[in-house]
Amino acid sequence: MRSRILGIASLAGIAVALYFALVYAPTEQTMGVLQRVFYFHLPQAILSYVAAFLVGFGSLMYLITRDLKWDRFAAVSGEMGVVFTAAQLLTAIMWAKPIWGVWYAFDARGTLQVVLLLIFIAYFMLRAYLPDREKRAKLCGVFGLLGMIDVPFNYLSIYFLRTQHPQPVVSPGGGGVDPDMAKTLVVSLVAITFLYAYVFVKRLTIARVEEEVEYLTQVVLAHE
């Protein structure tokens, strides 16, 4: 029931966000319509960090409680992280080619996202090569925790790289945006957060069923 409400909310939210981003928001003066991808780019970036934090949180909780539900929580958060980081990089590429003239510049923020994606992928490689359930949960718990600690360091170290990324406009001290643009951004952030929550809850249910199937298979095999 909960997931159905989230599903309807995210479907409606995305429809509204698309209307806001493509029709309602005014066209930006220098970048033109291309700037509209920003309304999806920024929420995806925010949620990729949320995913990184949740991987670390789930890992820590598993190490403390030894309850496999937290391991599933971390693993599903990792999957969400891969999807959202990749989607965010994709929107960045679509925007960078016409505006900067290159697909990918070794830009500070871009590199940060690439490293985050690589850490998420490394987490999955590790899960895939640990067949034993308990051991997988334990070692991935440690890796997930260490990976989360890595994020702030990455964030500090990108200051060494040159950046041509537009400066933040919505943070304190930023340039400020048109109120209609700000409204659009909030709508799309809420919509994409609903989508995130919906997919997350669904995936968590599937992960639990998968584990039950795995367990039952082993029981059946043991009886034969």
Add this chain to the structure above:
Amino acid sequence: MKPVAAIVFKDIAIEYKNKEAFSSMLLFGLLVVVVFSFAFEGSDRKALAPGMLWVAYSFAGILGLNRSLNMEVDNDCLQGLLLSPVSRGDLYLGKVAGNLIFTVLAELVILPFFIILNNLAFDRILLWIAGITLLGTLGFVAIGTTLSLISAQTRMREVLLPVLQIPMTFPVILSAVQATSLVMSEDSEGVSFPLSLLGVFSTVYITASYFVFEYIVEE
């Protein structure tokens, strides 16, 4: 401190007998430096040099880490270490110290070759680079020791360590490259930020690994 020292001496004694980790790291590191020198012939060497050095260091370092922890897992030596009256955290510190010694030794031999091949000067800057090498390697092995014991327990082993290690040590490599290039361009003022980042990274990861090491080694 005594158990830590005992583990370090054990590692030194093994390495003194077979010389496997040191020689493989040294040769591999030298090969990387030489190949890069060929590959970037004619381009601006001074700009490329710091990156080249740290690529060589990190590839060689991964090789050494793989050897050091696989050796413990392969012959069930880890079981013996776990049965001995040593706390898990001390075990970790001992392995970090051992890895740090061998890796830095190999790197300090690679460094003069790097200077010669890139036509740089043997002067005060060399001492700076040696210092950065020590600090950067500490951060590298602090996390690498934990990760290599994780990867040693998987089916992929040697292949998995670089996949885990390289993204995680991104801040170390970036800070070390930045510090090295600042020192090489005689701009020692800006160097304190990357150096302090390296210091904080090492401290945080040594502390975190000290506490989580127990989870990795338990059966």
